[in-house]
Amino acid sequence: MLELLFLLLPVAAAYGWFMGRNSVKHKELKGRASITRNLSSGLNFLLTDQEDKAIEQLLELLDIEAATIETYLALANLFRRKGDWDKAIRIHEKLHQLKLPKPQAQQIQFELAKDYFAAGLYDRAEKLLVNLVRAPQLAELALKQLFSIFIATHEWQKALQYQDAVLQTDSRSLRIALANMHAEALAADNTSDLQLLNKLADSCPAAIRPKYALATAALQQQNKPLAKSALRYIVEHKPQWSADILPLLQQCELAAEEWYQLLSQLANKHNNISAVVLLADWLAEHGSATAAEHFLLDKLRQQPSIRLFQKLLQLRQQQSAPAAEALSSVEELVNAYLAKKSLYSCRNCGFKTRKHYWLCPSCQQWETVEPIGGIDGR
Incomplete structure (x- = not known):
């Protein structure tokens, strides 16, 4: 009898192992079925526009299965793009509570900060972003988002x-943004200290705003050599800004030859319309109206421009009274046409305006709103 018992023990062990394995499989299958049922239910709620119920159903799955994080991130981003920030926040807050690898947890933290920013909860967003500035993969993005908050709150x-x-x-745009916000801080304090402005201009050569602020402050304080240096730097590195910078340079009382050389370089090398117009004035003053007219005609053949045509009309009217009478109505039409045209355009988003902005009102990028070129440009 005892021998029979020992013979039956392996059979009992094998039976127990087999039943236990079946039990685990049964639990796994039951769990998967539950997940599938909840997922199907959640998707069904989404399809029937019952988004609140869908979110509740899908969020329950996070307690069971955390391997589908990317799916939830995509869903939350979809809600944020639609403007449903509360739904995006709920999903990201739930994900933020999970114990995840550090890179994934930081990414979720960043997405939650973007939700808070979109919803106008700037304090909450800032608290999350401050901790991400030292994260190697997210530092630049976190700084840009932080700067967006500071722009919104001034x-x-x-x-x-x-x-x-x-x-x-390595971000050039971040450096330009920082320089512009520094300039905003100085402007808010009504600071026109040339030493401070000069130091700011030297700290970020890629930014135009500090050089421009330095030049205007120097002109107000009759420091024309300093103003000229700053303005020449701008037109030499950013010739597209000549339309705004050349009138200020005229106040610096450049020598005739220096003025001529600068205008010639901008007009011939960079085809700048404003430089061509001013060079035509220089030729009319130091040479003859005929020389200025021939110069404008050559430029018009090379580069059609309404403003060059406008200048040509003005020159011809100055030459004789009959011409002035005949062309006055044409000039009025040209002036009316140009009066409706935008003067600036954002190179980043295409926003157009007649007023200059250092910060684009549309895409919120610094120093992207520039004088317009082309047939209607300056």
Whole structure:
């Protein structure tokens, strides 16, 4: 009898192992069935426009299965793009509570900060982003999002606290943004200290705003050599800004030959319309109206432009009274046409305006709104 018992023990063990395995499989299948049922239910709610119920149903799955994080991130981003920030926040907050690998957790934290920003919850967004400035993969994105908050709240001084972090990145746009916000902070304090403005201009050569602020302040203080240096730097590195910079340079009282050389370079090398118009004035003053007219005709053949045509009309009217009488109505039409045209355009988003903005009102990028070129441009 005892021998029979020992013979039956392996059979009992094998039976127990087999039944246990079946039980585990049964639980796994039951769990999967539950997940599938909840997922199907959630998708059905989405398809029937019952989004609140869908979110509740899908969020329950996070307690069971955390391997589908990317799916939830995509869903939350979809809600954010639609403007349903509360739904996006709920999903990202739920994901943020999960114990995930650090890179994935930081990415979710960044997405949640973007939700808060979109919903106008700037304080919450800032608290999350501050912790991401030192994250290697997200530092640049976190700084850009932080700067968006400071732009919205006009907290320019806060932006200056991140100067070291900006310099550790390779982002040119972040450097330009920081320089512009520094200029905004100085403007808010009514600071026209030439030494401070000069230091700011030297700290970010890629930015135009500090050089422009330095030049205008120097002109107000009758420091024309300093103003000329700053303005020449702008037109030499950013000739597309000549339409706004050349009138200021005229106030610096450049020597006739220096003025001629500068205008010639901008007109012939860069085909700048404003430079061509001013060069025609120089030729009419130092040469003859005929020379200026021939110059404008040559340029018009090379580069059709309404403003060059307008200047040609003005020159011909100055030559004789009959011409002035005959062309006055044409000039009025040209003036009316140009009066309705935009003067600036954002190279980033295409926003057009007759007023200059250092910060594009449309895409919120610094120094992208530039004088327009082309047939109607300056």
